[in-house]
Amino acid sequence: MKRLAGILLILVTVVTVLGQRRINPVNTPGTRTQPVKASAAVDSLRALERKRARSVHMHAADGSIVLIDTLTNQEWVDSAMLPKAPKMIYPLMHAVSAGVNIWDPLMRLFGTKYGGASAFVSLSLHNRYKPFFEFGMGTAKKKPDDQPWTYHSPLSPFFKIGCDYNFVYNSNPDYQFLAGLRYGFSPFKYSVTGAVLDDPYWGETVHFDVPDQKITAGWLEFTLGLRVKLFGPISAGWSFSYHTILHQSDPPGGKAWYIPGYGTQSSSISGALNILYTFNLGSAKN
């Protein structure tokens, strides 16, 4: 009996061991127990939500909403409830300005032998972008002191189209700091009269003219300027521009000395002095 019990015990043990499942521990990072550590942002958000929950709203005399923390009895500002500041406070159709450029007439008083006058219109979009169109007329007549010839360029039109950018667009529109880009174009003609060729070798003196030369020229202008209010809707603007000729006719009689709206061929810098009248179309957003 003892022997039978022993055998039975061994059998039961073997069967039990054989029936057990083998478990191979899986040792990968994903299965390791990791401590839960909330980020600072999550903590802050949870604290804000708790604060909102325990706060009460009150309306101030100016209509604004005041939050009072019932735990600390202190006022606080929930930035999420504040209205977001608009990117551009002025409306799309903000204003229209019309003006005249008096730089050339002013330079004539100082003795320049070329120039004219021009008028322009500028649209203010958000007080930030200002499309621009200018039309003017220019003429030139010059006889150098030491030369017998006279350069003539009759009154001819020029056009400029472009856009200015106001760097202080969310500030008072009475004062503007502008940078701009313009394309200018002019069809015009010139002639030279009274020229003399004195040829000592062949013993000849020739009197001649350069007949009318028709030219079209286009150029690019980069401008920088200021605009300030004088009184009421009247303001004044000053600007300096760097310009470069993009294309120009090459007639047989040679290139022109003066290009209406541009200045002399050799000049790369010019200026403008504007008087403007502004029509307001919209006001700033509160």
Added chain:
Amino acid sequence: MCGCNTNGCTDWRSAVPLAQFYASASGKQVYLDSVQISGIGAPGDTLLLAAGQRAEKVYLPMRATTTKVAWRFAYGPAVADTVTIAYTPTAWFASEECGAMYKYTLRAVEHTSVLIDSVVVVNPEITNIETVSLKFFMADSLRIAGQ
């Protein structure tokens, strides 16, 4: 020579072609020192280059009143070449500094070949800008300095 600006206006206030000389065999630039150059029809046969005068380049003036001009290259009392150039003169405004003058567009070059092997038109548009317009290639038998 007075300069009105960097474009180089000349005393004659005219566009003048600039000629340089080369040895025909080697192609190297040379000086002339035994050639007399004059314009045919110039008052008093005024010389552009006198014999014995050393020159590596010569200005050959054009005439605004005609469309053809000729120059004589004399190597001795009875030995000479003639170069004739046909061109179109055009009234031209150079600049505010240099003023108005004539420019010349070369159309054809003819020459005798006593000692001139060939004439090459490098730049057919003659203005007041100083640039080589004509290259004369001279025969080896011509005594040329710097060859």
